[in-house]
Amino acid sequence: MSFTFITAGESHGPSLTIIVTGMPAGVRLDRERMNCDLARRQHGYGRGGRMKIEHDEIEIVGGVRGGETLGSPVAVSIRNADFANWAGAMSVWDVDEAEATKRRVHAPRPGHVDLIGGMKYARRDLRDVLERASARETASRVAAGALAKELLRAFGIEIRSGVVSVGDAGDPEAAVTWEELCAVDEESPLRAVHRAHEPAMIAAVDRARELGETLGGTIVAAAHGVPIGLGSYVQWNEKLDGRLAQAILSIHAVKAMAIGDGVAASRRVGSEVHDAIFFD
Amino acid sequence: MSFTFITAGESHGPSLTIIVTGMPAGVRLDRERMNCDLARRQHGYGRGGRMKIEHDEIEIVGGVRGGETLGSPVAVSIRNADFANWAGAMSVWDVDEAEATKRRVHAPRPGHVDLIGGMKYARRDLRDVLERASARETASRVAAGALAKELLRAFGIEIRSGVVSVGDAGDPEAAVTWEELCAVDEESPLRAVHRAHEPAMIAAVDRARELGETLGGTIVAAAHGVPIGLGSYVQWNEKLDGRLAQAILSIHAVKAMAIGDGVAASRRVGSEVHDAIFFD
């Protein structure tokens, strides 16, 4: 059975729940390393205030014994540290009417799925929609990804990423080396690949914040040590590019993805295109 | 997305975890009714002693607000009431060597998957296998089934079952009516469909127990109010009979299944076979 995962849980509900299937037996897990991934998600210049409240932690409740996977599905729970303040409005069984009214969302927010979700699932309080549609769901994916990375690590495969542009600062088409990605400073405000661009990026975030705006940007991610032959050309839904694309473009607010040279490749002749694969 | 579920969790681990996907929004759930299903699973003449320790309860941690489904995946947790006594041996992270040694399983038990699981997943302590292979996993299925029944109930569909034979007591090919299934006494020792057979069934259980044996039996289950057209003939893996068969024969220790007259039908001519479907 291939590695996959499924997630559940509302943003202000009691917890997020993740079940990962297809994890082989005998993989040793490092709790600290996995929690670091969750912490990195909560870090970043310009993030909302909520990130200061939560300190997400992976709680494994199935599929692992003594730090080693058993071959059975791995169940992960991430408790909502702020649930006490939401229990009245978000209780599974006994919602407090006054609390629920206070938290009620009448007006669908532009750029969100509030209106569509309310229509599709017949919800009058749009909180019923936005609680699940919230980007907090990405914490579940980070947990699943952290498990995947423990497995990859056993094969010497590493994943790295960094930010190359924010608004008009930086260069969205920057050529990036593996060494540059490894050198990204985890403690830096924006995890910029090119530190020289970071002050301009921070200024761009500050300007957007003053305007009450959000701001786009570009991330580069790469894998190192990947063996030949992942994915397959034999069937459309086994192609690695397509599977990566689904994973990435299903993340909230991600609106474009490129493999290798990607966007720039559209302007080039074949011999000048750099593929996603480098042989050192 | 069609209704399905996935389960995780070891028998003596901290909890079982279930995620049900495809549950529509707006279904009102009855917590008592769902817990009754879990309680029924723990009841039954001749069951092991563990059943007296556990009083399983469904704890929903996602997909439900104020007792109503949201359309998002429903996450259920069933805590292991006995975990305190197993925390040393079964801890996710910090196994106590002395406790683990005490609970270690060296000898594969006949009729169990211990040997095969140990070979497949390379486990030296067969507890790593039997903890997931345990029939306690059926508690997870009962939880998923309890949710499914809440949905079916909204459409006037009911499911009933009862025992028609235990060992050589009772009649495995008994014809059973819907009324007889509805009249099964939930408080009776074996939930026999025909109460007259129950004393003989109990005696058979007692005899088996004295011999240190387990004992086979036959259950009849039926659904009422099912609309025309569930399942489909258009593709082999959409056929209802096949999907039911997978669900039933994937239950621990279930070794045979028949639809309608089933086994008896193999001895009959076509016009004397009663199908699984009755039109009142």
Place this chain on the structure above:
Amino acid sequence: MSFTFITAGESHGPSLTIIVTGMPAGVRLDRERMNCDLARRQHGYGRGGRMKIEHDEIEIVGGVRGGETLGSPVAVSIRNADFANWAGAMSVWDVDEAEATKRRVHAPRPGHVDLIGGMKYARRDLRDVLERASARETASRVAAGALAKELLRAFGIEIRSGVVSVGDAGDPEAAVTWEELCAVDEESPLRAVHRAHEPAMIAAVDRARELGETLGGTIVAAAHGVPIGLGSYVQWNEKLDGRLAQAILSIHAVKAMAIGDGVAASRRVGSEVHDAIFFD
């Protein structure tokens, strides 16, 4: 990607189409052997007259080159030898009204899916239903199975089967050895495991035919050389028993299935049950 298949095609349409995915590269196929499986399906005392018209043959149109699989999906076509007589009524594009009227099915047949299919898919001519619901679809499964058997053969795994009862002749719970299954005479009228029972079985078929009836029966099938560890206990839908049960009970008119002792096991104590697995 695991081995699976999907089928298409109507009983009197131009052809059946099967795509098998997950077939590894480098498996040498034996065309004769595969066609023998199709021929066996068409053989059998008491079968309908149509079997004399058709001589099904596997035509592979993808995934194989020079008799060897390429790792890509294997596409199989089985032409309908009788299509010329049905082209008017069953044409994909240009149905001849007179022919279609002649072949039209108004009255749903009891014991068939005609009525249910007509309601589910809103078909007025029930031929639209029965053409796909027809047991001719099993020819597609035999083709997929023949490919699977070529793969299994490369690992020394064999599958054998035979008939142990027809109506009240023979013994549905007969204990059967691998040697007996290997000795089943492919040319015998009913492929009985115990030849001594065959005359009574034939007489039972003759009586049923005189009455205008069909007749039930029991088949035993076994696999030899199966390695330890197929299937898995880690998730309900990976259990081998359940997957086999879906495959078997999705076959037209199959209404019961047992693993190992199966039905008899329901009357026995644990130590007297024979499982499905024999270690020689």
Place this chain on the structure above:
Amino acid sequence: MSFTFITAGESHGPSLTIIVTGMPAGVRLDRERMNCDLARRQHGYGRGGRMKIEHDEIEIVGGVRGGETLGSPVAVSIRNADFANWAGAMSVWDVDEAEATKRRVHAPRPGHVDLIGGMKYARRDLRDVLERASARETASRVAAGALAKELLRAFGIEIRSGVVSVGDAGDPEAAVTWEELCAVDEESPLRAVHRAHEPAMIAAVDRARELGETLGGTIVAAAHGVPIGLGSYVQWNEKLDGRLAQAILSIHAVKAMAIGDGVAASRRVGSEVHDAIFFD
């Protein structure tokens, strides 16, 4: 069951085979319209010479009667018009050694999957790889897409596309209206959205051809009449953006995809981003 498809067939094999499942019953199909989609795929300034040989045609062999879908899987065959010239080298059963040697591919081509496929599937003649990895597989997708479009059409949903850049000609980030997409001239050499850019695009193709190069470009595609609520936020693999991304990035040589403003959005503040959705 949701609409999906699976494809089989090698580029120079006897035919491509497609099975589409989840197509509802009662959809009237227009053969001409579907073949037009196949013809459009073969058209385009600068395409290889093979396109002049093939005139692909959809041959439906299952799931359709009298031009109307039956609810059963739809099987499509696209014959290889050039197979006579390849039968010796590509025969399913009896490869002609001399012909096969003539067509043998020893040297993996850069930018293709030849090397990787040969390693993954242990093929010595890389033709075994490239025959399935060939972009001819997109003919199968066009056939599946043509069926999907017949279904969408029944709901008033239309799909349109056009080219906005080729190499450095045109503008990959051009804003495009639905009216402009509808006005794309099907007979024009490159189906440019902005006809004024077409001469420069053609010149770019000519230059690349002289250099023995291929050339990148950008396509805009849009759907009109789409109802609210396709896809879902409830689970990562149901999100529409992600599913579209997998479909698009699994197409040969497609290396980037954006939704709505996409790439440009990465440089903008939130209120200036145009989403993929327009309400007229």
